[in-house]
Amino acid sequence: MTEPLKRPKRKDPLKRTQQPLYPQSVRSRTAHGLTKAAAEGRFELQTCDDCSTVFYPPRDACPNCLSDRVPFRPVDDNGKLIADTTIRTSTDPYFRERTPWRVGLTKLDAGPVILSHLHGDVLEGQRVRLALKLDKGGAPVMIALPEKDTPNMADDPHLREMTCDPKFRRVLITDGRTPVGQAMAKAFSDAGANIVFVGIADPWKPFPGQDELKKIERVEIVALDVTDSESVTEQAEQNGGRIDIVINTAEHIRAGGIMQRHGVTVAREEMDVRYFGLMRLAQAFGPAMRGRGADGVNSATAFVNLLSVHALMNWPQYGAYSAAEAASLSAAQCLRAELRSGGVRVMNVFFGPLDTEWFQTVPPPKVTPAALAKAVVQALQHGLEDVFVGDIAEDIRARLAANPKALERELAG
Amino acid sequence: MVSNPASDLLGFARRVASGSIKVVDLTQTLTQEFPTIVLPPEFGQAAPFRLEEISRYDERGPAWYWNNFTVSEHAGTHFDAPIHWISGKDLPNNAVDTIDPRKFIAPANVVDCSAESAANADFELTVPFLEAWEKEHGRIGAGEWVLLRTDWSKKPYSEYAGMRDDGAHTPGPVPEAVKWLVEERDVHGFGTETIGTDHGQGHHFNPPFPAHFYMHGKGRFGLQCLTNLDQLPPKGAVIFSAPLKIKQGSGSPLRVLALVEAA
Ligand SMILES: [Zn+2]
Numbered sequence: 001m002t003e004p005l006k007r008p009k010r011k012d013p014l015k016r017t018q019q020p021l022y023p024q025s026v027r028s029r030t031a032h033g034l035t036k037a038a039a040e041g042r043f044e045l046q047t048c049d050d051c052s053t054v055f056y057p058p059r060d061a062c063p064n065c066l067s068d069r070v071p072f073r074p075v076d077d078n079g080k081l082i083a084d085t086t087i088r089t090s091t092d093p094y095f096r097e098r099t100p101w102r103v104g105l106t107k108l109d110a111g112p113v114i115l116s117h118l119h120g121d122v123l124e125g126q127r128v129r130l131a132l133k134l135d136k137g138g139a140p141v142m143i144a145l146p147e148k149d150t151p152n153m154a155d156d157p158h159l160r161e162m163t164c165d166p167k168f169r170r171v172l173i174t175d176g177r178t179p180v181g182q183a184m185a186k187a188f189s190d191a192g193a194n195i196v197f198v199g200i201a202d203p204w205k206p207f208p209g210q211d212e213l214k215k216i217e218r219v220e221i222v223a224l225d226v227t228d229s230e231s232v233t234e235q236a237e238q239n240g241g242r243i244d245i246v247i248n249t250a251e252h253i254r255a256g257g258i259m260q261r262h263g264v265t266v267a268r269e270e271m272d273v274r275y276f277g278l279m280r281l282a283q284a285f286g287p288a289m290r291g292r293g294a295d296g297v298n299s300a301t302a303f304v305n306l307l308s309v310h311a312l313m314n315w316p317q318y319g320a321y322s323a324a325e326a327a328s329l330s331a332a333q334c335l336r337a338e339l340r341s342g343g344v345r346v347m348n349v350f351f352g353p354l355d356t357e358w359f360q361t362v363p364p365p366k367v368t369p370a371a372l373a374k375a376v377v378q379a380l381q382h383g384l385e386d387v388f389v390g391d392i393a394e395d396i397r398a399r400l401a402a403n404p405k406a407l408e409r410e411l412a413g
Numbered sequence: 414m415v416s417n418p419a420s421d422l423l424g425f426a427r428r429v430a431s432g433s434i435k436v437v438d439l440t441q442t443l444t445q446e447f448p449t450i451v452l453p454p455e456f457g458q459a460a461p462f463r464l465e466e467i468s469r470y471d472e473r474g475p476a477w478y479w480n481n482f483t484v485s486e487h488a489g490t491h492f493d494a495p496i497h498w499i500s501g502k503d504l505p506n507n508a509v510d511t512i513d514p515r516k517f518i519a520p521a522n523v524v525d526c527s528a529e530s531a532a533n534a535d536f537e538l539t540v541p542f543l544e545a546w547e548k549e550h551g552r553i554g555a556g557e558w559v560l561l562r563t564d565w566s567k568k569p570y571s572e573y574a575g576m577r578d579d580g581a582h583t584p585g586p587v588p589e590a591v592k593w594l595v596e597e598r599d600v601h602g603f604g605t606e607t608i609g610t611d612h613g614q615g616h617h618f619n620p621p622f623p624a625h626f627y628m629h630g631k632g633r634f635g636l637q638c639l640t641n642l643d644q645l646p647p648k649g650a651v652i653f654s655a656p657l658k659i660k661q662g663s664g665s666p667l668r669v670l671a672l673v674e675a676a
Binding site: 202203204205206225227228229230231254263265266269 | 445446448451455457458460461463464465466569570571573574576577578
């Protein structure tokens with residue numbers, strides 16, 4: 001049974017902070033099929049379209065019939081752990097620091113035998129579930145999990161290396177003035193975060209939900225305005241060295257396209273919040289987080305961007321908004337590359353229209369702030385990188401994969 | 414003795430240098446945190462003051478420090494030109510770049526409503542109040558500023574902005590008082606310590622925002638977010654308030670200085 005995680009003690013200020021490392025990995029382009037599945041939290045293996053053979057590791061042709069029609073498809077993740085061994089030495093600096101480290105062979109019911117990391121609660125001969133995760137370096141890896149959830153399962157040190165669980169971590173929610181920011185504060189408090197810093201801009205301006213926000217356990221209101229470089233820098237100077245998860249909830253949502261907007265004042269605000277805001281946060285908080293990627297139980301672990309799914313394809317009804325979201329997404333992809341060397345994950349969470357005042361006239365389905373917050377917490381607990389929340393986001397993702405041009409035309413109405 | 418105008422000017426400069434004429438700075442520092450006017454979010458918003466470093470003796474410029482700043486014409490201590498309001502849109506020389514520069518220097522009447530405003534954030538400046546003030550301090554002259562001292566500039570930002578769910582609660586003039594100042598006293602303009610020249614609930618007046626409507630409609634000026642009005646005498650201060658020369662600008666942040674005879 002997993003030893004429950006203890007609330008980390010205060011750091012010994014005389015001890016050097018452990019520098020982040022990540023496992024060596026060389027992956028082929030084909031193998032990035034696994035990266036995609038792991039990033040989105042699905043268990044997928046190559047499955048031959050001609051003979052139905054499921055195989056692993058990834059390759060360009062079916063080992064059974066040599067067909068090159070071998071796409072990644074969801075497969076049954078159940079199997080049996082047939083062998084179990086413990087690595088005691090390693091030439092890989094990442095594993096050297098973490099030995100002994102158990103690995104094992106699982107025979108999947110779907111066919112292949114797969115070498116994977118092992119959760120502490122699995123034993124040789126038992127039924128297990130294989131999960132695809134991203135390791136600290138963002139590479140896809142397998143871990144064998146107990147067939148049924150066990151107590152404190154998420155606290156397993158090997159699994160926690162592959163997830164961004166908010167438990168005992170210190171979270172910064174960048175904007176608490178919005179329903180989404182407030183839902184996040186509640187969700188992260190409930191998920192066991194040690195402190196939930198909630199940024200408030202223009203504190204002289206009252207906002208709905210203010211009193212309830214202050215009452216949430218372990219919430220600490222801080223001054224933060226993502227449109228003000230000085231404010232972001234000052235907040236990073238105060239708390240940047242102990243923030244493990246950033247949730248960028250700063251939003252700017254206005255209907256309208258490009259041509260009918262009458263000037264660029266609102267568009268500048270959109271870009272200031274969504275693109276420059278992200279850049280300011282990245283510059284102020286990123287370097288310290290990257291340096292703390294291996295800083296014990298409450299290491300820096302994730303930078304979360306909340307993005308309209310229309311960052312992926314413009315929705316002309318909210319066209320200028322979509323464009324700013326696309327800029328934010330592109331910056332987030334850059335930040336992902338920049339934080340990877342510290343083992344800090346950039347998680348992009350895509351959603352359709354929210355059930356908030358700025359989408360008042362948009363018909364359902366809409367994503368409630370509470371549902372979005374719950375999805376973000378779960379995605380961090382699972383260690384995902386790309387998350388699609390709600391029917392619209394899922395639908396756009398599927399249509400984008402099938403035919404982007406058709407999607408563009410259809411969104412144009 | 415017949416005075417020579419040139420030596421008067423030099424004498425003035427000497428008196429400023431010696432301190433026998435005191436210079437009182439009526440300007441709030443331009444900072445990111447200072448409250449700006451808030452309109453309902455579906456309207457265009459006045460950009461608050463923002464500062465971005467270009468370089469600070471670093472790789473971006475090794476021996477020099479400088480910034481870019483962005484700000485709306487109506488943030489911080491700022492000047493309102495007649496073109497700011499629809500009632501003044503067709504007047505000649507109504508923008509900051511075309512106003513006769515002589516108008517940037519004018520005497521001030523400082524009407525102290527600080528006690529009344531402390532007692533009531535919704536304090537309304539009325540004609541009887543102004544008449545009573547004149548009885549004590551003398552008639553408000555044509556071409557002179559009327560500055561409303563409320564000590565609002567001393568409040569913490571949340572009280573300063575006075576935002577509640579029914580709008581702002583800050584002192585200001587009722588329509589009749591502004592009309593009276595313009596039509597009966599021919600004033601130069603109206604200045605306040607609050608975010609705007611109008612009462613916090615001024616949008617409910619008829620006409621809405623009377624200080625803007627009447628003052629700018631008759632080509633008069635506005636000053637807002639002033640500070641240190643408590644250091645000015647009721648009469649006798651001279652205000653220097655030259656806005657930036659923005660092409661067809663509706664207003665501008667500016668340095669407002671008051672010249673006062675040292676006691
Ligand atoms: Zn095959």
